[in-house]
Amino acid sequence: MRLRLLICLSVLCSSAAYSQVLTKEDSLAAGLIASNNATVVSGYGNARYEANTDNGQATVNLDRIVLFVGHKFNKKVSFFSELELEDAKIEGGSPSGEISMEQAFIKMNYNKNNYFVAGLFIPRIGIINENHLPTTFSSNRRPFVEKYVIPATWRELGIGYYGTSARIAGLNYTLALLNGLNCASFENGEAIRGGRFEGKDASASALALTGSLLHYYKNLRTQVSAYYGGSAGISNQDARNLNLKNGVFGTPVGLYEANVQYTAQHLHLKALGCLIQIKDASKINNAFGNDTPEQVFGGYAEAGYKFTTKKETAWMLFSRYEYMDLNQKVPDNTMRSNTLNRQYIVSGITYQPAPGVLIKLDHTYQVDADQNKANYLNFGIGYSF
DSSP: OHHHHHHHHHHHTTTTSSSOOOHHHHHHHTTTSSSSSSEEEEEEEEEEEEEETOOOEEEEEEEEEEEEEEESSSOOOOOEEEEEEEEOOOOOOOOOOEEEEEEEEEEEEEEETEEEEEEEEEEOOOSSTTTTTTTTSSSSSSOTHHTSSSSSSSOOEEEEEEEEOOSSTTEEEEEEEEEEOOOOOOOOOBTGGGGTTTTTSSSSSEEEEEEEEEETTTEEEEEEEEEOOOOOOHHHHHHHHHHHOTTTTOOEEEEEEEEEEEEEESSEEEEEEEEEEOTTHHHHHHHHHHHHHSEEEEEEEEEEEEESSSSSSSEEEEEEEEEEEEEOOTTSSOOOOOEEEEEEEEEEEEEEEEEEEEEEEEEEEETTTTTTTTEEEEEEEEEHH
């Protein structure tokens, strides 16, 4: 049992800046909840202070509180759910946060190496999307590329298949069928982020396929993933009126991503690159006037050095460089903006007083192609259990 626990820990935690605490959610996912008919509770959250050191303004915010409730029906079937509250409260008639289901799905084990999921779930795309606990990344904010290019946390309704190769050691793979996107809600400067349905009144007329290959070799974790789906789940009449192609993969969006992570005792390295292609951007802009780009690119690289002081406590020094061009290629009916060609340098230190808790201090330098610059000092705390 102890060997099995250590194996699961190494797989689940290989991408984390610190060895991630095995939460009850992770235990349920890994099949480590021994009893049948067991209900487990877990969660995570973070709060953050941010000061713009250029203009002297500062804010403090409870970014999110997430409650996980899962249930093991028997050895093969389990339920997973996460309820998220963002920005502390919901108040009618004024700007406020949101309450949303981050996931709600049934997991059905086929055998020890293969399982299916059905419901609202998070596909394996990028680094942060699937594993986004605040104790798994070093900065107070998630990487900007995995917000504006990969729209994490990206969840949709559908069915998925997850497997581990019996022939190739360390190889894992996924394939999922999801509802598509809504191109009417694409926003200039946020790429496809606004087009997510996230489980609410999602059109099933447009669908999407996503898949990934994930390989572990010693301290190296390598992943590639892809998404291809329709974004115009509208009626035939509306499609004709708007000059858009509807159907399962009508007005398609393609997203292609690769990342690599190296985790040793002290040295932690990660890098990611992502490309989005929207070939019918010109038609989308004619229909909705939302300045959708044809191509978006983003990537980042991060290096961290960890050192420990006492048992279960640790410090991490890190630095990350990010680059994104949110209108790398635009159609003739869209103006290119240099403010959407951005670079970020995020550097700081994190302290782990106990497994499952991180205290973070970092500085963010932001500059765009027009040389508009900004500096932010961030201090915060994150937890998971």
